[in-house]
Amino acid sequence: MTASGGALLLLRHGQSVSNAADIFTGWSDPPLSALGATQARQAGATLDRLGRRPTSVHTSLLRRSIDTAAIVVAVLGFGRLPVHRSWRLNERHYGALTGRDKRAVAAEVDAATFRAWRRSYAIAPPAMSESAAAAMYADPRYAGLPPEALPRTESLADVRARLLPYWSDVLRPLLVAGETPLVVGHGNSLRAFVMHLEGLSPAAVERLDIPTGVPMLYHLDRGGQTGTGAAGRYLDPVSATEPVRIGPGLPALSTPGPSGAG
Numbered sequence: 539m540t541a542s543g544g545a546l547l548l549l550r551h552g553q554s555v556s557n558a559a560d561i562f563t564g565w566s567d568p569p570l571s572a573l574g575a576t577q578a579r580q581a582g583a584t585l586d587r588l589g590r591r592p593t594s595v596h597t598s599l600l601r602r603s604i605d606t607a608a609i610v611v612a613v614l615g616f617g618r619l620p621v622h623r624s625w626r627l628n629e630r631h632y633g634a635l636t637g638r639d640k641r642a643v644a645a646e647v648d649a650a651t652f653r654a655w656r657r658s659y660a661i662a663p664p665a666m667s668e669s670a671a672a673a674m675y676a677d678p679r680y681a682g683l684p685p686e687a688l689p690r691t692e693s694l695a696d697v698r699a700r701l702l703p704y705w706s707d708v709l710r711p712l713l714v715a716g717e718t719p720l721v722v723g724h725g726n727s728l729r730a731f732v733m734h735l736e737g738l739s740p741a742a743v744e745r746l747d748i749p750t751g752v753p754m755l756y757h758l759d760r761g762g763q764t765g766t767g768a769a770g771r772y773l774d775p776v777s778a779t780e781p782v783r784i785g786p787g788l789p790a791l792s793t794p795g796p797s798g799a800g
Protein backbone atom coordinates (compact mmCIF):
# COMPACT_ATOMS: atom_id res chain seq x y z
CA MET A 539 0.00 0.00 0.00
CA THR A 540 1.26 3.47 -0.78
CA ALA A 541 0.93 5.74 2.22
CA SER A 542 0.06 9.42 1.98
CA GLY A 543 -0.75 12.09 4.53
CA GLY A 544 0.10 11.62 8.17
CA ALA A 545 -0.10 8.63 10.46
CA LEU A 546 -2.54 7.66 13.20
CA LEU A 547 -1.02 6.32 16.41
CA LEU A 548 -3.30 4.32 18.71
CA LEU A 549 -2.36 3.21 22.20
CA ARG A 550 -4.32 1.36 24.85
CA HIS A 551 -3.60 2.94 28.25
CA GLY A 552 -1.21 1.16 30.59
CA GLN A 553 -2.60 -1.42 32.99
CA SER A 554 -4.95 0.11 35.59
CA VAL A 555 -5.35 -1.13 39.16
CA SER A 556 -8.76 -2.56 38.11
CA ASN A 557 -7.19 -4.44 35.20
CA ALA A 558 -4.66 -5.87 37.64
CA ALA A 559 -7.42 -6.94 40.03
CA ASP A 560 -9.65 -8.44 37.27
CA ILE A 561 -12.43 -5.92 37.83
CA PHE A 562 -14.75 -4.79 35.04
CA THR A 563 -13.83 -1.14 34.56
CA GLY A 564 -15.77 0.57 31.77
CA TRP A 565 -16.50 4.20 32.72
CA SER A 566 -15.25 3.80 36.31
CA ASP A 567 -12.05 5.69 36.86
CA PRO A 568 -9.15 3.77 38.47
CA PRO A 569 -5.56 5.03 38.27
CA LEU A 570 -2.72 3.22 36.52
CA SER A 571 -0.97 0.43 38.40
CA ALA A 572 2.82 0.61 38.81
CA LEU A 573 3.07 -1.81 35.86
CA GLY A 574 0.73 0.44 33.85
CA ALA A 575 2.96 3.46 34.41
CA THR A 576 5.96 1.39 33.29
CA GLN A 577 4.05 0.28 30.18
CA ALA A 578 3.28 3.92 29.39
CA ARG A 579 6.97 4.83 29.70
CA GLN A 580 7.87 1.89 27.43
CA ALA A 581 5.28 3.01 24.87
CA GLY A 582 6.82 6.48 24.87
CA ALA A 583 10.29 4.95 24.48
CA THR A 584 9.08 2.83 21.53
CA LEU A 585 7.69 5.90 19.77
CA ASP A 586 10.90 7.79 20.47
CA ARG A 587 13.13 4.96 19.23
CA LEU A 588 11.14 4.61 16.00
CA GLY A 589 10.97 8.36 15.42
CA ARG A 590 7.15 8.39 15.58
CA ARG A 591 6.42 11.89 16.81
CA PRO A 592 2.79 12.76 17.51
CA THR A 593 1.62 16.25 16.61
CA SER A 594 -1.42 16.13 18.93
CA VAL A 595 -2.73 13.87 21.70
CA HIS A 596 -6.33 12.67 22.10
CA THR A 597 -7.61 11.04 25.29
CA SER A 598 -10.87 9.94 26.85
CA LEU A 599 -12.21 11.63 29.98
CA LEU A 600 -10.82 8.79 32.11
CA ARG A 601 -7.65 9.17 34.15
CA ARG A 602 -5.95 5.97 32.95
CA SER A 603 -6.02 7.41 29.42
CA ILE A 604 -5.10 10.95 30.52
CA ASP A 605 -2.24 9.76 32.75
CA THR A 606 -0.85 7.37 30.12
CA ALA A 607 -0.83 10.21 27.59
CA ALA A 608 0.96 12.49 30.05
CA ILE A 609 3.67 9.88 30.64
CA VAL A 610 4.17 9.27 26.92
CA VAL A 611 4.41 12.99 26.22
CA ALA A 612 6.90 13.41 29.07
CA VAL A 613 9.09 10.57 27.75
CA LEU A 614 9.02 12.17 24.30
CA GLY A 615 9.85 15.56 25.83
CA PHE A 616 6.93 17.21 24.02
CA GLY A 617 5.43 19.18 26.90
CA ARG A 618 3.55 21.63 24.71
CA LEU A 619 1.66 19.23 22.46
CA PRO A 620 -2.04 20.07 22.05
CA VAL A 621 -4.15 17.64 24.11
CA HIS A 622 -7.84 17.00 23.36
CA ARG A 623 -10.22 15.04 25.60
CA SER A 624 -13.54 13.57 24.53
CA TRP A 625 -16.23 11.34 26.01
CA ARG A 626 -16.37 9.76 22.53
CA LEU A 627 -13.01 8.11 23.31
CA ASN A 628 -14.18 6.69 26.66
CA GLU A 629 -14.06 2.95 27.24
CA ARG A 630 -17.15 0.88 26.38
CA HIS A 631 -19.64 1.37 29.25
CA TYR A 632 -19.77 -1.98 31.06
CA GLY A 633 -23.27 -1.40 32.49
CA ALA A 634 -24.14 -3.36 35.63
CA LEU A 635 -20.81 -5.21 35.39
CA THR A 636 -18.89 -1.99 36.16
CA GLY A 637 -16.76 -2.45 39.27
CA ARG A 638 -17.55 -6.18 39.57
CA ASP A 639 -14.97 -8.95 39.91
CA LYS A 640 -14.72 -10.82 36.59
CA ARG A 641 -14.32 -14.19 38.34
CA ALA A 642 -17.48 -13.61 40.38
CA VAL A 643 -19.47 -12.72 37.27
CA ALA A 644 -18.03 -15.73 35.41
CA ALA A 645 -19.25 -17.98 38.23
CA GLU A 646 -22.81 -16.60 37.94
CA VAL A 647 -23.47 -17.00 34.20
CA ASP A 648 -22.68 -19.54 31.48
CA ALA A 649 -19.46 -19.15 29.52
CA ALA A 650 -21.23 -18.08 26.30
CA THR A 651 -23.05 -15.23 28.09
CA PHE A 652 -19.85 -14.11 29.82
CA ARG A 653 -17.99 -14.08 26.55
CA ALA A 654 -20.83 -12.30 24.70
CA TRP A 655 -20.91 -9.53 27.30
CA ARG A 656 -17.16 -9.00 26.93
CA ARG A 657 -16.41 -9.62 23.28
CA SER A 658 -19.54 -9.69 21.08
CA TYR A 659 -20.22 -6.86 18.67
CA ALA A 660 -23.95 -6.44 19.14
CA ILE A 661 -24.73 -7.57 22.70
CA ALA A 662 -24.52 -5.07 25.56
CA PRO A 663 -24.04 -6.13 29.19
CA PRO A 664 -27.07 -5.57 31.51
CA ALA A 665 -27.72 -1.88 32.14
CA MET A 666 -26.35 -0.03 35.17
CA SER A 667 -29.04 1.02 37.66
CA GLU A 668 -30.40 4.55 37.33
CA SER A 669 -29.06 5.47 40.77
CA ALA A 670 -25.53 4.20 39.97
CA ALA A 671 -25.60 6.06 36.65
CA ALA A 672 -26.81 9.25 38.36
CA ALA A 673 -23.88 9.01 40.79
CA MET A 674 -21.44 8.43 37.93
CA TYR A 675 -22.76 11.38 35.93
CA ALA A 676 -22.74 13.78 38.87
CA ASP A 677 -19.02 14.09 38.12
CA PRO A 678 -18.29 17.58 36.70
CA ARG A 679 -16.46 16.11 33.70
CA TYR A 680 -19.82 14.93 32.34
CA ALA A 681 -21.69 18.17 33.00
CA GLY A 682 -23.25 19.61 29.87
CA LEU A 683 -23.12 16.41 27.80
CA PRO A 684 -26.32 15.42 25.97
CA PRO A 685 -28.33 12.43 27.31
CA GLU A 686 -27.10 10.17 24.50
CA ALA A 687 -23.56 10.77 25.79
CA LEU A 688 -24.48 9.31 29.18
CA PRO A 689 -25.18 5.61 28.55
CA ARG A 690 -26.09 2.99 31.18
CA THR A 691 -24.52 0.20 29.08
CA GLU A 692 -23.02 -0.14 25.60
CA SER A 693 -22.43 -2.83 23.00
CA LEU A 694 -19.37 -2.57 20.78
CA ALA A 695 -21.74 -1.41 18.01
CA ASP A 696 -22.84 1.48 20.26
CA VAL A 697 -19.20 2.38 20.90
CA ARG A 698 -18.42 2.34 17.21
CA ALA A 699 -21.35 4.69 16.50
CA ARG A 700 -20.19 7.30 19.05
CA LEU A 701 -16.51 6.99 18.05
CA LEU A 702 -17.00 7.49 14.33
CA PRO A 703 -17.79 11.24 14.48
CA TYR A 704 -14.48 11.79 16.32
CA TRP A 705 -12.67 9.85 13.59
CA SER A 706 -14.35 11.61 10.67
CA ASP A 707 -14.58 15.13 12.15
CA VAL A 708 -11.30 15.35 14.11
CA LEU A 709 -8.76 12.61 13.41
CA ARG A 710 -9.16 11.90 9.70
CA PRO A 711 -8.79 15.59 8.71
CA LEU A 712 -5.57 15.69 10.76
CA LEU A 713 -4.19 12.72 8.81
CA VAL A 714 -5.18 14.30 5.51
CA ALA A 715 -3.30 17.43 6.61
CA GLY A 716 -0.17 15.32 7.15
CA GLU A 717 -0.33 15.30 10.95
CA THR A 718 0.25 12.43 13.38
CA PRO A 719 -2.44 12.33 16.08
CA LEU A 720 -1.91 9.96 19.02
CA VAL A 721 -5.10 8.48 20.50
CA VAL A 722 -4.73 6.98 23.98
CA GLY A 723 -7.80 4.79 24.27
CA HIS A 724 -9.15 1.67 25.94
CA GLY A 725 -9.32 -2.07 25.30
CA ASN A 726 -12.85 -2.22 23.97
CA SER A 727 -13.17 1.27 22.49
CA LEU A 728 -10.00 0.54 20.49
CA ARG A 729 -11.45 -2.81 19.35
CA ALA A 730 -14.35 -0.84 17.84
CA PHE A 731 -11.95 1.67 16.29
CA VAL A 732 -9.66 -1.00 14.81
CA MET A 733 -12.73 -2.79 13.45
CA HIS A 734 -13.60 0.34 11.50
CA LEU A 735 -10.04 1.13 10.39
CA GLU A 736 -9.33 -2.42 9.17
CA GLY A 737 -12.84 -3.29 7.95
CA LEU A 738 -13.10 -6.27 10.32
CA SER A 739 -16.31 -8.30 10.45
CA PRO A 740 -18.30 -8.64 13.71
CA ALA A 741 -17.02 -12.24 13.94
CA ALA A 742 -13.41 -11.08 13.54
CA VAL A 743 -13.68 -8.33 16.15
CA GLU A 744 -14.98 -10.89 18.67
CA ARG A 745 -11.55 -12.54 18.48
CA LEU A 746 -9.59 -9.30 18.77
CA ASP A 747 -7.89 -8.34 22.03
CA ILE A 748 -5.69 -5.28 22.29
CA PRO A 749 -2.83 -5.37 24.83
CA THR A 750 -2.09 -2.49 27.20
CA GLY A 751 0.74 -0.12 26.34
CA VAL A 752 1.68 -1.29 22.82
CA PRO A 753 1.48 1.50 20.18
CA MET A 754 -0.33 0.82 16.87
CA LEU A 755 0.13 2.63 13.56
CA TYR A 756 -2.29 3.34 10.68
CA HIS A 757 -1.81 5.25 7.43
CA LEU A 758 -4.22 6.62 4.86
CA ASP A 759 -3.52 5.26 1.38
CA ARG A 760 -3.96 7.39 -1.73
CA GLY A 761 -7.51 6.18 -2.04
CA GLY A 762 -8.28 7.46 1.43
CA GLN A 763 -8.47 3.95 2.95
CA THR A 764 -6.76 3.22 6.26
CA GLY A 765 -4.28 0.39 6.63
CA THR A 766 -1.32 -0.79 8.64
CA GLY A 767 2.24 -0.81 7.39
CA ALA A 768 3.98 -3.99 6.22
CA ALA A 769 4.95 -4.87 9.82
CA GLY A 770 1.30 -4.98 10.93
CA ARG A 771 -0.73 -2.96 13.34
CA TYR A 772 1.66 -3.03 16.33
CA LEU A 773 4.87 -0.98 16.60
CA ASP A 774 6.18 -3.52 19.13
CA PRO A 775 4.98 -6.86 17.71
CA VAL A 776 6.86 -8.91 20.30
CA SER A 777 5.06 -7.27 23.25
CA ALA A 778 1.75 -7.53 21.40
CA THR A 779 2.01 -11.32 21.12
CA GLU A 780 1.99 -11.85 24.87
CA PRO A 781 -1.28 -13.58 25.86
CA VAL A 782 -4.00 -11.28 27.18
CA ARG A 783 -4.35 -12.07 30.87
CA ILE A 784 -7.85 -12.49 32.24
CA GLY A 785 -7.07 -13.60 35.73
CA PRO A 786 -6.32 -16.60 37.87
CA GLY A 787 -8.57 -19.52 37.09
CA LEU A 788 -9.81 -18.10 33.77
CA PRO A 789 -8.31 -19.13 30.42
CA ALA A 790 -6.64 -16.64 28.09
CA LEU A 791 -9.07 -15.27 25.50
CA SER A 792 -6.59 -15.23 22.63
CA THR A 793 -3.10 -14.25 21.62
CA PRO A 794 -3.14 -11.22 19.30
CA GLY A 795 -0.80 -11.66 16.35
CA PRO A 796 1.66 -9.02 15.19
CA SER A 797 -0.47 -8.06 12.23
CA GLY A 798 -3.72 -8.80 13.91
CA ALA A 799 -5.37 -12.00 14.96
CA GLY A 800 -8.72 -10.38 14.18
Ligand SMILES: O=C(O)[C@H](O)COP(=O)(O)O
Nearest residue numbers: 561562563564656725726
Ligand atom coordinates in the same frame (compact mmCIF):
# COMPACT_ATOMS: atom_id res chain seq x y z
O1 LIG B 1 -13.32 -2.02 30.92
C1 LIG B 1 -12.57 -2.93 31.27
O2 LIG B 1 -12.84 -3.73 32.19
C2 LIG B 1 -11.27 -3.10 30.56
O3 LIG B 1 -11.08 -2.21 29.54
C3 LIG B 1 -11.06 -4.51 30.09
O4 LIG B 1 -12.16 -4.94 29.40
P1 LIG B 1 -12.34 -6.51 29.11
O5 LIG B 1 -12.73 -7.16 30.40
O6 LIG B 1 -13.44 -6.55 28.11
O7 LIG B 1 -11.03 -7.02 28.57
